[in-house]
Amino acid sequence: MVRTVDYFLAPQSPWTYLGHERFVRLARESGAQVRVRPMDLGRIFPLSGGLPLAKRAPQRQAYRLLELRRFSEHLGLPLNLQPRHFPVSGDPAARLIVAVDQQDGTDAALRLAGAVLAAVWAQERDIASEAVLAELLGECALPGARLAQAAEPAVQQRYDAHTQAAIEAGVFGAPSYVVDGELFWGQDRLDFVQRKLSSDH
Numbered sequence: 001m002v003r004t005v006d007y008f009l010a011p012q013s014p015w016t017y018l019g020h021e022r023f024v025r026l027a028r029e030s031g032a033q034v035r036v037r038p039m040d041l042g043r044i045f046p047l048s049g050g051l052p053l054a055k056r057a058p059q060r061q062a063y064r065l066l067e068l069r070r071f072s073e074h075l076g077l078p079l080n081l082q083p084r085h086f087p088v089s090g091d092p093a094a095r096l097i098v099a100v101d102q103q104d105g106t107d108a109a110l111r112l113a114g115a116v117l118a119a120v121w122a123q124e125r126d127i128a129s130e131a132v133l134a135e136l137l138g139e140c141a142l143p144g145a146r147l148a149q150a151a152e153p154a155v156q157q158r159y160d161a162h163t164q165a166a167i168e169a170g171v172f173g174a175p176s177y178v179v180d181g182e183l184f185w186g187q188d189r190l191d192f193v194q195r196k197l198s199s200d201h
Contacts, residue, residue, distance in 0.1 A: 003032045003197050008166045010041050010174035012090035017117035018071050019175050019187025024110050030197040036101050036109040037162040038094035048172035078122040085126040093127045098158050099150040112140050
C-alpha cells in the first residue's frame with residue numbers, strides 16, 4: 001500500500017531545515033507519496049497559541065538556540081544560529097515552491113525547498129529577495145519563469161489552501177507531517193513517521 005504524507009513546511013524554519021533531507025530520504029526509501037504543502041505560519045500561530053520568535057519569553061528564546069545547536073551538531077548539518085537574514089518573510093519562497101510543485105512536480109519542489117532552507121540557515125542568503133530566489137532556481141536546474149508564475153493568483157490560492165489544510169489538520173508548527181490523518185510535529189519525530197510509514201495500518 002502506498003502511503004501519502006502531507007508535508008507542511010515553512011521555508012524560513014530552522015527545524016524544517018534540520019529535518020528536510022532526512023524526511024526526503026525517508027519518504028523515498030518507504031515509497032511514500034509526498035504532498036508538498038508550504039504554509040503561512042503567520043496565519044497559523046494566532047489560531048494555535050503560537051508566538052513569533054521575538055515575542056516569546058527569554059527562557060524559550062535561549063533554549064531554542066541551545067536545541068538548534070545540539071541538533072545541528074548531532075546531525076552534522078551546518079547552521080548559523082542567528083543568520084544575517086532572519087527573521088525573514090517566507091511567503092515569496094513558499095509561493096515559488098508551490099509554483100514549482102505545480103509545474104515541475106514533487107521531486108523538483110522538494111529539491112527547491114531544500115535549497116531555500118539551506119540558503120537561510122547555512123549560506124546567509126535572503127530568501128525574500130527575488131534575485132536570490134532566481135539564483136536558487138538556477139542552482140536547482142529549474143526554469144527562471146517560475147518566479148513570475150509564483151506571483152500569479154492561482155499560486156496564492158494554492159498557498160492559502162495549503163495553510164487552510166494545515167489548520168484543519170491541527171498543525172501548529174513547522175515542520176509537520178500528516179500520515180493517514182495522524183499528525184507528527186517536528187523533525188525530532190521523524191522516527192515515528194518512519195514507523196507509521198512502515199506499518200500495515
